Amino acid sequence: MMYAVEMQGITKQFGNVLANNNVHFCLEKQEIHALLGENGAGKTTLMRILYGLYRADASEIFIDGQKVEVNSPKQAIQAGVGMVTQHFTLVPTLTVAENIVLGYHNKATVSKNEIEASVKEASEKYGIHVDPASLVRQLSVGERQRVEILKALYRNARILIMDEPTAVLVPQEVDVLFESLLRLVKSGLSVIFISHKLNEVMAVCDRITVLRDGRVTGTVRKEDTTQQQLANMMVGRETFGINRQGTRDTGQVIYSVKDLSVINPQGLKVLKEVTFDVHAGEILGVAGVSGNGQSELTEVLTGLLKPTSGSVTLDGKDLTHAEPAEISNAGVGRTPEDRHEGSIGDLTVAENLALEELDKFTHNGMLDNARILENAKKYIAEFQIKASPNDRLRTLSGGNMQKVILARALCRRPRVVIASQPTRGLDVGATEYVRKKLLSERDRGAGVLLLSEDLDEILSLSDRIAVIYEGCIRGIIPAAEATAEKLGLMMAGAC
Numbered sequence: 001m002m003y004a005v006e007m008q009g010i011t012k013q014f015g016n017v018l019a020n021n022n023v024h025f026c027l028e029k030q031e032i033h034a035l036l037g038e039n040g041a042g043k044t045t046l047m048r049i050l051y052g053l054y055r056a057d058a059s060e061i062f063i064d065g066q067k068v069e070v071n072s073p074k075q076a077i078q079a080g081v082g083m084v085t086q087h088f089t090l091v092p093t094l095t096v097a098e099n100i101v102l103g104y105h106n107k108a109t110v111s112k113n114e115i116e117a118s119v120k121e122a123s124e125k126y127g128i129h130v131d132p133a134s135l136v137r138q139l140s141v142g143e144r145q146r147v148e149i150l151k152a153l154y155r156n157a158r159i160l161i162m163d164e165p166t167a168v169l170v171p172q173e174v175d176v177l178f179e180s181l182l183r184l185v186k187s188g189l190s191v192i193f194i195s196h197k198l199n200e201v202m203a204v205c206d207r208i209t210v211l212r213d214g215r216v217t218g219t220v221r222k223e224d225t226t227q228q229q230l231a232n233m234m235v236g237r238e239t240f241g242i243n244r245q246g247t248r249d250t251g252q253v254i255y256s257v258k259d260l261s262v263i264n265p266q267g268l269k270v271l272k273e274v275t276f277d278v279h280a281g282e283i284l285g286v287a288g289v290s291g292n293g294q295s296e297l298t299e300v301l302t303g304l305l306k307p308t309s310g311s312v313t314l315d316g317k318d319l320t321h322a323e324p325a326e327i328s329n330a331g332v333g334r335t336p337e338d339r340h341e342g343s344i345g346d347l348t349v350a351e352n353l354a355l356e357e358l359d360k361f362t363h364n365g366m367l368d369n370a371r372i373l374e375n376a377k378k379y380i381a382e383f384q385i386k387a388s389p390n391d392r393l394r395t396l397s398g399g400n401m402q403k404v405i406l407a408r409a410l411c412r413r414p415r416v417v418i419a420s421q422p423t424r425g426l427d428v429g430a431t432e433y434v435r436k437k438l439l440s441e442r443d444r445g446a447g448v449l450l451l452s453e454d455l456d457e458i459l460s461l462s463d464r465i466a467v468i469y470e471g472c473i474r475g476i477i478p479a480a481e482a483t484a485e486k487l488g489l490m491m492a493g494a495c
Contacts, residue, residue: 004159011059020056025046043194044194052072063080095135096139119154130147145173160190217233251282255313255314257301272471280446283442285479287466293472357411399429400430402430403430406422465482
């Protein structure tokens with residue numbers, strides 16, 4: 001059989017880490033092939049080699065049966081390979097058409113009408129509907145992703161790599177993406193689909209290859225496997241996840257948010273009299289479709305955004321207008337919505353772990369690097385972070401980066417933990433680890449505010465569930481009374 005892509009003997013080492021160890025991977029023509037594995041298993045490294053972002057230490061790559069050298073993205077594009085990552089590479093101030101043709105035309109000047117007509121023609125050809133004249137900054141996340149896909153197809157991609165494509169999408173946008181991919185595959189496209197979400201893989205993919213510790217543990221057809229078997233291939237066991245919480249006794253109210261409102265720079269009220277309490281020893285989940293005020297609520301509660309009105313108190317202490325450092329010192333542990341924004345990639349793991357306690361590691365105006373190093377060794381061991389203290393944070397997998405942020409948030413045994421999208425983009429192993437840590441904080445007596453767009457996560461972890469819709473809390477119900485259907489109606493503003 002002639003494959004769309006065949007990668008043989010792929011080996012790539014970073015220092016002492018063997019990211020890919022003699023990997024063999026084949027993509028059939030007109031299939032959607034899932035690439036599964038824990039964070040750090042080697043999936044993204046393998047695809048970056050195919051796309052020319054990394055050079056393998058040893059490899060043979062065949063595209064449509066022809067051996068190729070891929071040493072740059074330009075060579076990959078010329079060979080018919082396109083790649084769409086979860087962190088888009090679009091210029092917000094340019095139009096859709098300008099982004100799509102950027103770097104592709106060799107002409108000194110191009111006509112705006114000409115490129116818009118060309119992009120419109122491509123949009124109609126591939127059934128990916130975008131407005132060529134729209135500014136990218138005005139588009140939703142789902143629309144931006146469609147622009148990225150169209151950009152790859154415009155460059156005549158026959159093979160499309162999708163790296164965690166649903167991580168930033170709401171459920172409705174996921175459905176649109178899957179419809180687009182299935183339609184494009186029927187017209188001749190071959191797709192490599194990197195995902196941590198087993199239910200999505202089983203819904204849309206034809207075959208699945210699983211990586212673990214840089215090696216292929218197996219390739220199976222969807223109809224010949226189950227989610228439990230795939231989990232076993234990924235993490236070495238079939239049972240994983242957290243069982244739904246039962247009814248529990250909780251302590252007194254320790255964290256109160258009253259009538260919190262925010263008006264954004266455009267004059268829109270993005271939070272509207274938000275009110276809730278968090279008890280000691282409970283997890284209060286906040287469910288909602290992306291864009292309904294969760295980001296603004298997180299920013300207010302962590303000191304990054306000042307509210308227009310309302311109050312926030314912890315054990316009676318007013319934190320409404322406090323700065324982030326004051327909030328942290330008052331006993332609030334924070335995990336940011338975007339782990340890249342909550343850390344500094346060019347600093348080491350040790351330095352990132354010390355960021356919120358620099359005073360503790362300062363002596364006579366100088367940082368005590370020995371103490372910073374010892375602190376890092378302690379939390380690397382305790383939180384099972386697969387890294388060395390002196391590794392740059394940007395070199396870590398998403399799961400290990402999240403563990404660094406979690407360790408920093410929890411190391412001072414906070415009274416309240418604000419966890420915003422704590423498992424977004426993580427594999428099943430890292431997800432289970434983070435969720436167990438949040439449960440252990442609750443069992444220790446801390447209050448946990450969990451903001452998540454993952455409804456299964458909300459239902460599994462929460463003691464009570466609040467639903468946010470268009471900046472308002474639509475209701476708060478005990479988790480024992482909640483169902484996905486009931487919460488879905490509330491999230492859509494239907495009840």
